[in-house]
Amino acid sequence: MLSLACESALAAVADAGLEMGDIDGYCAYPGGLVGGAGFSGPSSYQVIDSLGIQPDWHAAGAEVPGQLGPVMIAALAVQAGLARHVLVQRTVAESTLGLPAQSMSGGAIAGDFSFLIPFYAVSPAIWLALYATRYMHEYGLTQEQLGWVALNSRRHAARNPRAVFRDPLSMDEYLSSRLIATPFRLYDCDVPVDGSTSVIVSAAGATSGLRHQPALIESMGAAMHGRPLWDQWEDLTTTASRDAGAQLWSRTSLRPQDVDVAELYDGFSFLTITWLEALRLVPRGGAGAFLDGGVNTDLDGRLPLNTWGGQLSGGRLHGMAFLAEGCQQLWGDAGEHQVTARPVNLVAVAAGGGNTCGCLLLRRPG
């Protein structure tokens, strides 16, 4: 997995039109030795050493506003003048090395996990299934509407040669796939992969002569205004995405209806629903009706959604791939899954669930 991290770093640096020697910062989620090697990927020190980076700024951790946390940390660092070009990474090897829940079974349970694991609530699938059940109870979301998150992603993945699942998925296949934790079925859960995503966050004054017009961060959302515990969050029909989304819109004069493309985390299908509502792209409780039938979220629909296939079909690259796709959509670089029915000027990107939530609004310069 260290080789994956290096490969994606080299590709991103080259794509930006930079040299590795220009990279003076490094940020990553979640850093080494968090939740098992397959989940954490390499430690930041391994990557920094492997690539010979001489960082003026570095940070890696898991207790941040979701998987986009290191992007925000990098943005703050370049804004503060601590660095000019920060390499930001997320690397996973969950296909070969396993998921965090599997690594947990090595020892007894400590800290706040003491009030989840002994009660059989042993994985994110279960924690989020509890949220989805409550949401369905309050807003009448149907299993089929939930399934449209997966069907939409699969439709887009067919256009993405790097996606894991590219064969069409029918509603019948979705509904007959095995139950994991009600209401989640197999295709409501993302697919573990080995992979690495790299993004370069550059200071606003350091982008002349680069290969792309930069994607500008118009605003960021990181707020978390509830108890940061899976079972103590007071409103289980939403997550900290609610607060991150509100903060994002409080920091811009742009509006939800200005968004051209949405890349919204789908570690579980239900999380895309929470983000659609948190970012006010649909009315509260209205995500199911919006998703139903798939017309609104197609590449030529009202709001093209998870255009690369998402983690449900593209692979569980854990947040950062949504950002990479958002940038490529702004650049017109998304190949067969490029949105062409409208100009792409503004992209909403979001990652995370539970209390670890963060979102970005990206726009073209000018």
Place this chain on the structure above:
Amino acid sequence: MAAWYLPIPDSESEPFWNAAAEGRLVYQHCRSCGNDYHYPRARCPHCWSDQVEWRDASGRGTVYTYSVVRQNPMPPFRERVPYAVGIVELEEGPRMMSALVEARPEDIRIGLPVEVVFEREGGDDGMVVPRFRPAR
């Protein structure tokens, strides 16, 4: 060695687990502001007072939300599927995660009245863990 899925009590959580071993379900109460809450904290998360005490819960509550788990590859859970997990709203207010037992999965619903039961997990060197079953 104790079962992997059982907790290592710390100074804050030990009263909860000691009470469970005696067949009592407890939560914390702030004598200063009256806040009742779950997850042991040395100070009240609402008013930061250290005048917090453990109180016995009635053991009665309702299912706030639930999930029926059908797949879990990890022992011992792989032998226990399907099983139900829920967040139970205690009569006294706090919510807590728990397994829902002694019920058929199809009989569990949001709002179902439940009551606490105590089960020993992990054999002789294990621990007593509170669970909930449909109220009788």
